[in-house]
Structure formats: C-alpha cells, structure tokens
Amino acid sequence: xxxxxxYVGFFCLIGVIFVLFVFFLSRLVRPHHPTPxxxxxYECGELPVGSAWVQYNVRYYLYALIFVxxxxxxxxxxxxxxxxRSLGFFAFLEMIIFLAILIFGLIYVWKKGALKWV
Amino acid sequence: xxxxxxEAVYYILAAIIxxxxxxxxSMKNIFHSALFLVLCFFGVAGIYILLSAEFIAAVQxxxxxxxxxxxxxxxxxxxxxxxxxxxxxxxxxVVPGLIIVSALLVITIFALSKTTWKLSSQAPETQTVAEIxxxxxxxxxxxxxxxxxxxxSALIGxxxxxxxx
Amino acid sequence: xxxxxxxxxLSTILFCIGIFGVLxxxxxxxxxxSIELMFNAVNINFVAFSRFVTPTALVGQIFAIFxxxxxxxxxxxxxAIVLLIYRNFKGINVxxxxxxxx
Numbered sequence: 001x002x003x004x005x006x007y008v009g010f011f012c013l014i015g016v017i018f019v020l021f022v023f024f025l026s027r028l029v030r031p032h033h034p035t036p037x038x039x040x041x042y043e044c045g046e047l048p049v050g051s052a053w054v055q056y057n058v059r060y061y062l063y064a065l066i067f068v069x070x071x072x073x074x075x076x077x078x079x080x081x082x083x084x085r086s087l088g089f090f091a092f093l094e095m096i097i098f099l100a101i102l103i104f105g106l107i108y109v110w111k112k113g114a115l116k117w118v
Numbered sequence: 119x120x121x122x123x124x125e126a127v128y129y130i131l132a133a134i135i136x137x138x139x140x141x142x143x144s145m146k147n148i149f150h151s152a153l154f155l156v157l158c159f160f161g162v163a164g165i166y167i168l169l170s171a172e173f174i175a176a177v178q179x180x181x182x183x184x185x186x187x188x189x190x191x192x193x194x195x196x197x198x199x200x201x202x203x204x205x206x207x208x209x210x211x212v213v214p215g216l217i218i219v220s221a222l223l224v225i226t227i228f229a230l231s232k233t234t235w236k237l238s239s240q241a242p243e244t245q246t247v248a249e250i251x252x253x254x255x256x257x258x259x260x261x262x263x264x265x266x267x268x269x270x271s272a273l274i275g276x277x278x279x280x281x282x283x
Numbered sequence: 284x285x286x287x288x289x290x291x292x293l294s295t296i297l298f299c300i301g302i303f304g305v306l307x308x309x310x311x312x313x314x315x316x317s318i319e320l321m322f323n324a325v326n327i328n329f330v331a332f333s334r335f336v337t338p339t340a341l342v343g344q345i346f347a348i349f350x351x352x353x354x355x356x357x358x359x360x361x362x363a364i365v366l367l368i369y370r371n372f373k374g375i376n377v378x379x380x381x382x383x384x385x
Binding site: 124125136139165166181185209212219222223230240241258265273 | 284285286287288289290291292293295296297299300301302303304306307308309310312313315316317319320323326327330331333334335336337338339341342344345347348349351352353354355356357358359360362363364365366367369370374375378
C-alpha cells in the first residue's frame with residue numbers, strides 16, 4: 001500500500017537529480033561568452049514588447065472557473081464508475097440526477113454567452 | 119513496513135508543508151506565494167498517501183493543485199497591477215498576529231498532548247475508491263446530490279459576478 | 284511509529300500558519316490562499332482520524348471529499364468577488380475596501 005508509493009517517490013527523486021545533474025553538466029561543458037544580442041529573449045524573431053506581467057483578459061478567468069466546477073464533477077464520477085456494476089440501476093439514476101443539475105449550469109453559461117470568445 | 123521509513127517520510131513531508139506554508143504567508147511577491155501553495159498541496163497529498171487515503175491524495179492533486187491554484191494564478195494575473203511596484207504585502211498586525219497565533223498553537227498542542235483518543239488498531243481499508251463510491255451512492259447519497267446543487271450555484275454565481283456586462 | 288498526534292500537530296501548525304496569513308495579508312488573493320491552507324489542515328485532521336479511529340469506515344475521507352468540493356466552490360466565487368472588487372476599487376488591498384466601515 002504505502003510501499004507501492006516508494007516507487008513514486010523514487011521516480012520523483014530521480015527526476016530532480018537528473019535535472020540538476022544535466023544543468024550542472026551543461027554548465028561545465030558550455031562556452032560562456034555573452035554578448036547583448038545573445039542575451040535577448042529570442043535570438044531571432046520578434047523583440048519582446050513590454051513586460052510579461054501584463055493584465056490578462058478576463059475571458060481566460062471565466063474558462064478557468066467553468067473548468068474548476070467540472071473538474072470537481074469528475075472527482076465524483078470516478079468512485080461511481082468503480083462501483084457502478086455492483087450497484088446497478090439506482091446508482092445510474094443518482095448519477096443522472098447529479099449530471100442533469102450540473103448540465104443545467106452548463107446550459108445557463110452557454111445561453112449567457114460566457115463560452116463565446118468575443 | 120521498514121522501521122523508520124514512514125517516520126522519515128513523515129518528517130520530510132511535514133518540513134515541506136510547514137516550510138512552504140510559511141513562505142505562502144510571508145512572500146513579498148504574491149505569485150511566488152501561489153507557487154509555494156502548489157508545493158504545500160503536494161506535501162499534503164503525500165501525507166494522505168501516508169495515511170493510506172489514496173483517493174483523497176488523487177483528489178487533492180486533481181482539485182487543489184490542478185484547479186484551485188490555477189484559478190488563483192489566473193486571478194493574480196488579472197490583478198497584475200500589484201507587480202508594478204514592490205508593494206508591502208503585510209499589514210501592521212504582524213506582531214499581534216504572531217502572538218495570537220503562537221498562543222493558539224501552544225494551547226492546542228498542550229490540549230492534544232493531554233487527550234487520549236479511542237484508537238483502533240484495525241488495518242486500514244485498502245480498496246478505498248470502491249468503498250468511497252459505495253458510501254457515496256448509499257449512505258451519503260443526499261449530500262452527494264446536494265453537492266451538485268452547490269456546484270451549480272457556485273458556477274452561476276461566479277459567472278454572474280465575474281462577467282463584465 | 285508515527286501516530287495520530289503527529290498528524291494532529293502538523294495540522295495544528297498548518298492551521299495556525301493559515302490564521303496568521305488571514306490576519307496579516309493585505310492582498311485579498313493572499314487571504315484566500317491562507318484560507319485554503321486552513322482547509323487543508325482540517326482535511327488532514329479528518330483523514331487522520333479516519334485512519335486511526337475508524338480505519339474501516341472511511342467516513343472521514345468522505346467528509347474530506349466534500350470539504351475539498353466546497354473549497355473549490357468557495358475559491359471560484361471568492362475569486363470572482365476579488366475580480367469585481369479589483370474592477371471597482373482599482374486594487375485588491377483589503378485595507379482600502381472600507382466603504383462599509385463606519
């Protein structure tokens with residue numbers, strides 16, 4: 001049970017060590033002669049305009065918000081799917097009611113035009 | 119279980135959680151706070167695995183790390199004015215807050231050490247997902263259905279509040 | 284051996300960190316983050332009690348799922364309110380939002 005997750009921890013550790021090791025290795029072997037042109041964010045192509053900390057459009061936020069609500073829905077779908085076979089029709093009905101209520105919300109959002117990218 | 123391994127894992131996770139928690143409430147840049155919040159949530163997911171609650175750990179990663187923190191980062195990006203200057207992020211209540219919080223901490227830990235819990239030595243459930251699914255579909259079916267109403271009201275309320283009309 | 288008290292102590296510390304954040308943050312999003320820390324502390328409590336007091340019943344884990352759900356709903360609505368405040372006050376420092384203060 002808990003021991004099974006030793007592998008997960010082991011892989012996390014290997015991932016961290018690998019990244020650190022590769023960065024260390026590339027620092028050892030790479031030449032280091034910076035010029036202003038080389039220090040541009042993009043050596044070829046457009047010069048960056050302004051800072052990256054600009055104010056984002058509120059539309060991104062609306063999508064994230066809808067995503068969070070339906071992400072929570074998935075959490076309840078998952079255990080339901082595991083036991084669905086043993087519980088039969090009643091569980092099916094419960095989940096239909098659960099989904100119907102949330103789909104009503106999706107229809108509301110749709111009608112309101114929050115899904116439209118204007 | 120190897121002796122000492124779960125202790126070591128617990129102390130590492132506790133150090134991650136407490137360290138990143140302190141960073142969350144003390145960083146100057148609120149965006150860095152959000153990143154430390156992600157680390158803290160991962161640590162808490164590890165604690166759930168240590169408590170053999172795998173499904174809760176998955177839910178923690180899925181909802182807290184995957185959804186709520188993303189939402190927070192979006193909100194920070196939307197209120198980006200904060201970056202323009204190094205604005206002071208904490209108010210003048212730091213010292214009284216510190217005193218109150220440490221008093222609460224001491225009292226609670228004292229109370230904890232004095233309490234004897236009715237511990238059970240049974241082995242924990244291993245098929246947690248199936249068991250949780252069964253409980254949700256039978257005993258806790260009413261809260262389960264009400265959750266969908268709560269989510270619906272949160273969705274509609276948030277859309278109505280956040281939309282610019 | 285790691286027992287119940289270890290987890291309860293951890294959750295107490297996390298809860299206190301959360302309270303400290305709520306008391307001292309000026310940024311409304313920072314306050315919401317601290318509230319999430321407190322939610323996490325409560326969830327650790329529930330899952331720890333579920334593991335050590337009723338290991339076969341899983342009631343605490345069900346509660347933790349519901350709390351996480353409510354936390355998600357709270358975060359969406361709370362951040363929407365923060366956006367509205369930002370739009371009307373041109374900032375989200377809670378010190379400046381005082382028109383209801385007498």
